[in-house]
Amino acid sequence: MHPQLAPPTRLPWIAQVLLLGWLYFFTGWLGLRIPSIGSHITLIWLPTGIAIAVLLRWGRRNWPGVFLGALLVNLSVDAHLGLAASIAIGNTLGPLLAVLCLSRGGFRPAMDRQRDVGSFIAASAIGMAITSCCGVASLYFWGRLPITELQTSWLTWWMGDIIGVFLAAPPLLTLERSSLSHLTKERRTLAYWILAACPVAWLAFFQDYSQSEHVFPLAFLTLPLFTWAAMRFGNAGASLIGLTFSLIAIWATAAGHGIFHSKDTHTSLFLLWSYMATITLTGLMISAMQAERRQTEITLRESEEKLRALYELSPLGIALNDMSGRFIEFNEAFRRICGYSAEALKQLDYWKLTPKKYSQDEARQLESLERTGCYGPYERLCPNSVLGAMLNTVADRESRHGCPEFSAFSCPTGSAHAQTEELAVFCA
Structure with missing residues (x-):
């Protein structure tokens, strides 16, 4: 009443x-x-x-x-x-x-x-x-x-x-x-x-x-x-x-x-x-x-403000990129993990930060995305990292070619540039 x-x-x-x-x-x-x-x-x-x-x-x-x-x-x-x-x-x-x-x-x-x-x-x-x-x-x-x-x-x-x-x-x-x-x-x-x-x-x-x-x-x-x-x-x-x-x-x-x-x-x-x-x-x-x-x-x-605060303050690096691998947005934790400045990181893409040993895994995930509309979940660990997360998302079959994907990165905060350091990557 x-x-x-x-x-x-x-x-x-x-x-x-x-x-x-x-x-x-x-x-x-x-x-x-x-x-x-x-x-x-x-x-x-x-x-x-x-x-x-x-x-x-x-x-x-x-x-x-x-x-x-x-x-x-x-x-x-x-x-x-x-x-x-x-x-x-x-x-x-x-x-x-x-x-x-x-x-x-x-x-x-x-x-x-x-x-x-x-x-x-x-x-x-x-x-x-x-x-x-x-x-x-x-x-x-x-x-x-x-x-x-x-x-x-x-x-x-x-x-x-x-x-x-x-x-x-x-x-x-x-x-x-x-x-x-x-x-x-x-x-x-x-x-x-x-x-x-x-x-x-x-x-x-x-x-x-x-x-x-x-x-x-x-x-x-x-x-x-x-x-x-x-x-x-x-x-x-x-x-x-x-x-x-x-x-x-x-x-x-x-x-x-x-x-x-x-x-x-x-x-x-x-x-x-x-x-x-x-x-x-x-x-x-x-x-x-x-x-x-x-x-x-x-x-x-x-x-939106609450989610934005969680995104910005998360200790887990989070990045948003399109299907070509170009970074659309990323939080401060992800930038620190990569070791680049924000301006330099915007010039790179997902593939430049992915070690070549995972190329076959990426190809299988992209094939699954094309076939089922789902990307992941799967994980990649570096020997020095014990942190992790498993994310999962479903892409829209009709618009997946333009649909962005989330990538979550985790590794020790003192790592060097991603080209030379294996990152722990959990992708979905």
């Missing part, structure tokens, strides 16, 4: 609960200003995302704040206490279930892995299904919703809750000091991005298309901007930009502008929902893939 993040401030538990309740109430009150079905169901419900993020970061013990905020926001739309309490129970159970699934699944709040994004989507969908079932059942039980509208109401409730999770939770989960520092370092690129985004946002969200048809494809103009942001600014930057663009699109659509505004309010809201879900999930997935790529590069670089 991934450990829960500690709260950013040392607030008492009751203060955390009250703060969460106030945030839930305020964002919920704003969300109900654009109802989709009746006065209790909206297609954009940010409080669920805030609840999941806070419960993940501050701990599940803060669930009373979710219940309190949900209760107050439902009482504010003329719901009686029984209806408001039953809806608040569902609004509390959904985020709690989502957080429980994420915690047990090894979810990392930084969402720097593709599996984290997938887990986040799945847990959100499951948790919000519970919220939708409780909410719609409550409205039906208390006579606020006819049976003919149950299916549409459930789907609208679920869509509103899950888009709220996608929009509000990622910025709250990924925003850390390190991500803010990264955004600060990229402030020049961010300024260029804003310069490019402003005309695109105006064209997509504020231009009046009331007399035009088939303008929805203009929404694709914003996708390159989100791809750029996700690749450059990371999860925190991408989620913040996705939230900002979504809020702008909501405000412009509510004011009667942009490509999502239409005479049919429900159609307009569903198109807007589809757009927000697409850009948010696209940004999260691209950012996660970028983070995984960077982590892979770091791991490979560290591994």
